Amino acid sequence: DGGITQSPKYLFRKEGQNVTLSCEQNLNHDAMYWYRQDPGQGLRLIYYSQIVNDFQKGDIAEGYSVSREKKESFPLTVTSAQKNPTAFYLCASSTGRFQETQYFGPGTRLLVL
Amino acid sequence: GQQLNQSPQSMFIQEGEDVSMNCTSSSIFNTWLWYKQDPGEGPVLLIALYKAGELTSNGRLTAQFGITRKDSFLNISASIPSDVGIYFCAGQLWNSGNTPLVFGKGTRLSVIA
Numbered sequence: 001d002g003g004i005t006q007s008p009k010y011l012f013r014k015e016g017q018n019v020t021l022s023c024e025q026n027l028n029h030d031a032m033y034w035y036r037q038d039p040g041q042g043l044r045l046i047y048y049s050q051i052v053n054d055f056q057k058g059d060i061a062e063g064y065s066v067s068r069e070k071k072e073s074f075p076l077t078v079t080s081a082q083k084n085p086t087a088f089y090l091c092a093s094s095t096g097r098f099q100e101t102q103y104f105g106p107g108t109r110l111l112v113l
Numbered sequence: 114g115q116q117l118n119q120s121p122q123s124m125f126i127q128e129g130e131d132v133s134m135n136c137t138s139s140s141i142f143n144t145w146l147w148y149k150q151d152p153g154e155g156p157v158l159l160i161a162l163y164k165a166g167e168l169t170s171n172g173r174l175t176a177q178f179g180i181t182r183k184d185s186f187l188n189i190s191a192s193i194p195s196d197v198g199i200y201f202c203a204g205q206l207w208n209s210g211n212t213p214l215v216f217g218k219g220t221r222l223s224v225i226a
Contacts (some may be wrong), residue, residue, distance in 0.1 A: 004155075033213060041169065042218035043156075043199065056154065074119055090155050099144045099163050104155035 002026065004105035006091050013078075013085070021076045021108045023091035029103075031096030032074035036060060037088040037107075046089075049074055050096050060070045080108060086112045119202050119217025126192055127225050134220040135186040136202035144205040145178050145185035146214065151198045159200075160187070182207065192224050 004025045013019040023032065031050045034045040045058030049068040063082025068074050074093075085087045088109050094102040119136045122160055136145070144163055148156035160171050162178035162185060167209070169176055175188045189196055202217040 006155075040221075043216045045213055048213050086155075092155075101144075101146060101158060101161050102203070103158065104148075106155045107153070109153070 002089060004090075004093055004103060006105040008108060008110050009106070012107055013110065013112050015112055016080045018077055018079050019085075019110065020062070020091055021078065021091075021107045023074045023076065023105060024072055025074075025091075025093045025105075026055055027059060027093055027103065028071070029093035029095055030069065030071070031094045031100075033092040033094075033102065034064070034066065035090040035092065037090060040085070043090065046076065088095075117204060117215055117217040119220055121220055122218070123221040123223070125223045125225060128192060128194060130192055132189040132192055132196070132222060133186060134178055134200060134202075135184060136204070136217045137184040138215075139183065139188065141182040141207040142185075142204035142215075143182070143207045144214075145176070146203040147174075147176050147185070147187045148203065149198050149203045150201065152220075156201055189222075192222075192226050194226055196221055197224050 006021045033048040034046040044060050045069045046064050047066040049055035054064050065077045091105040092102045094100045117136045117138050145158045146161050160169050160176040164181050166180045167178040173190045196224040199219040199221050201219045203214040
C-alpha cells in the first residue's frame with residue numbers, strides 16, 4: 001500500500017529535550033511538508049522540501065529543524081528552543097508539480113511533560 | 114502568510130440536512146482542494162478542483178471552483194453522523210509555481226442524530 005507513515009502516534013518529551021518526529025512516504029513524491037495543528041486551530045506550515053537536500057522555512061520555523069537526505073524521508077526535530085511544542089504534527093507529501101494534490105500522514109501528537 | 118477565509122467556523126445540523134461551506138480569498142487560485150479531518154487523524158482529501166467553474170461530485174459531496182478563481186464551496190447532501198469532523202479548504206496561488214498550499218482554518222461540523 002502506498003502512503004505516508006508517521007511514527008510514533010504519541011510522543012512524550014521532558015521540557016528542554018530535543019525530539020525527532022519521523023515521516024516516511026512511498027508515493028515517490030518529490031515534495032514533503034510539516035504542519036503544526038493546535039486544538040481547534042487550522043494548519044500552520046513549519047518547513048517544506050521540494051527536492052532532496054533542499055528545504056525552506058514555513059510560517060513558524062523557529063524552534064524546529066529538518067533534513068531531507070532521502071526522497072522518502074523528511075524528519076522533523078523539535079528543539080528545546082521551541083517554547084510551546086505540545087501540538088499535533090502532520091506530515092504531507094505531493095508530486096511538487098503545478099496544480100498538484102497534497103496527501104497527509106496520520107499525525108503525531110507531541111506532549112511535553 | 115496568506116490565508117483563506119473559510120466559513121462558517123462551526124455548524125450544528127440535524128441528520129438528513131444539507132450543508133454548505135465556502136472559502137474566499139482576495140487572491141486568485143489555480144487549484145482548490147477540500148479535506149476532511151476526523152479527531153486525532155490526518156486530513157483526507159475529498160475533492161480536487163483545477164479549472165474555474167468546475168463542479169465536481171464525490172458521493173454526497175459536491176464542490177465548485179468559483180468562476181472568479183477567488184472562491185470555492187463544498188456542499189454535503191443528506192448529512193449522516195459520520196460526516197462529523199473538520200473540513201478544510203486549501204488552494205494553490207495562481208502563478209505561484211510550486212509554493213505550498215494555503216489553508217483555511219476549517220469548518221467544524223456536528224451532526225445531531
